[in-house]
Amino acid sequence: MSNSGIRVVAIADADSFVKWAASLLGSVPGVRAHLLLVRTPLTVSGEQQRTALVGSSFESKDVTRVGFDELSGWLAGQRPDAVVLAGRGPFVRLMGRVIDSLVHRPVVISGFPGMAIPAQRGALEYRKHADLLVLHSHREVRAFNELGRRIGVQVPTALATLPFAKRRQRILRPERIRLDALGMHGGGATVVERPERTASELSAAVRPAATDIVFATQAMVPATRADRAEIAAMLVRAAEADSRRRVVVKLRSRPGESEAHLEHEPYRALLPDRLPENLVFSYGSMASALDRAAGLVTVSSTAAIEATALGVPVIALDSFGVSKTLLNTVFVGSGLLGGRNEVVAGRFRHAHPAWLRDNYFHPEAESTWWERVEQLVALRRAGALPARRVPAARGGGIHEAWHRVSVLGSEDRSLQGAVALAWGAPAVRALAALRRARASDGGTWADPSTDYTLEPNPFEDSIRR
Structure with a gap:
């Protein structure tokens, strides 16, 4: 089936889901895709939308904003072959009820905007009406299939490459990469041998000057004010340890904007009023922040995978432990776990090769989610794909x-x-x-x-x- 004959609409609201949906559909050559933003308290602002679309094939003309009451009529008029429901669980369920009301029912696809380990019961139950659940690693596929078996919810799954974590390795010289921790004192150096490349490959892969430490913030982890204050203090220490490097606090929302998850203890409020000049805030895209990054630090953000794809070394903080409640068990065995002192010293590291294949860096040929979508669209057009409907609420x-x-x-x-x-x-x-x-x-x-x-x-x- 030609992609040009398949029309797909992504229905989204919050920032991370907009980025994921646009990047996922933008990775399919020739598909006729549109992004529909439904107005909720989480819906991206204009600036967040522009940031979320960086690096995707979507332009402003490919995005429409609608109220919930307009959604059914818009979909009935456009008659997409498939929809990607991109939002938190309750959003996906509500949009699913709209899909159930359509005469010409599209194939329903859902998924998650980043790492989804551990596989959570609620995440699967909210999406049990989807025709296909898109996951991004072999490990996630195993986890969700086992979870579904245990709770009696079977949703077809398919593997995709995490769309904004494509490998785009940057190098300094054709024969080697030298990542010397920004010239940080005591940081040491890591030398990774690479095969020689052609002049054209080198021209496309030259690494810009990399001097920044980028901190990928998260709304939910760590949860306590005390733990988040320790991270804030670490960032100040890292900036004071070497004035030649910037410490970039990568934020996802400006005052007055919303994110997918509610942040109770924002880092802006935890950092002192007088900051080192080289400690700065950024609201741009993660891709832009990583352009100048010599190291990324986070607790458990998917930005660690995005950085790894670019060859940027990472520290996944284990100072507060490693547990499912910190969402960082995915990094066990990766070689990326490290403490606050290592961040200050610049001892960032690369993931172990044995960990990569099972965790987001499988070969591209194993990402067959779009082939599965084509099959489902063909079945739906032939009337051979039964609808998976959202169950009625038990309270009427x-x-x-x-x-x-x-x-x-x-x-x-x-x-x-x-x-x-x-x-x-x-x-x-x-x-x-x-x-x-x-x-x-x-x-x-x-x-x-x-x-x-x-x-x-x-x-x-x-x-x-």
Whole structure:
């Protein structure tokens, strides 16, 4: 089937999901793709949209913003062959109900905007109506298939290369790469032998001056103010240790903007008022930040994979432990785990080759997700693909209204939504507290021997703002 004959629409709202959907579809040559942004409290601003689309094939003309009430009519008029539902779980469920109302039903694809280890029960249950779940490593495929087997939710999965982590190795000379930790004192040097390359390859791969330490912030981990304050202090120490390098705090939202996850302790508030001149903030794309990076530090951001693809060495902080609640168990065996003192000293490192293939760096030929989409589209056109419908809410109409208002927030102006919000918010808080109490021993979240969890996640991360 020719890609030019397949029309795909990505439906998204939050920043990381917009970046993922645009990069994923932009990696398919010749596909007719469009990005539909639904207005919710998490929807990207214009600046966030421009940043999210950097490096993708999407232009402003390929993006449409709609209210929820306009969504069904827009899709009915455009009749896409497939939709990519790109948002947090409740968003995906709500968009799935719109898909269920269409006469000409598209193939439904969903996925995650980065690393998804551990595979979480809620993440799978919210997407159980999808025709295809796109994952980005062999390890993730195993984890979600095992999770599905344990909870009785079977969703077809397919492997894709993490779209914004394509290998684009930068080099200094044709015979070797020398990453000497920015000239950092005590940092040492790592020399990696490379085969010689042609002049044209060298011209395309010359590495720009790399002097920055880039810190990829995360909203949810670490969770406590004390731990985040320790990271803030580490960043100041790293800047003061060598004034010749910049320490770049890579943020994803400006004041007044939203992110996919709610940040309770922003780093701007934890850093001192008077900062070293070489400690700076950046709101640009991660790709731009990595252009000048000689090292990236994070707790568990997917930016570590993006950096690895570019040949930028990484430290995944283990100063607060390694656990599923820190979302950093994926780095066990990678060789990337390290502490705060190593960041200050510039002792960044590259991932072990044995870890790479199972974790996001499989051969391109093994990424067959688009072939699977083509097969599903052909089946749907032939009437041979049964619909996987979103289950009705067990609480009836008022519960359906709660599902809607919890995603749309103030964009839902219905009386039923207001009633559901007044009833549902305290009920959900009480239920969440009860679930946390029942899982006080940590359950599978505390089990290091698996890559999945069966209990609700422990994060206080309401989708409402």
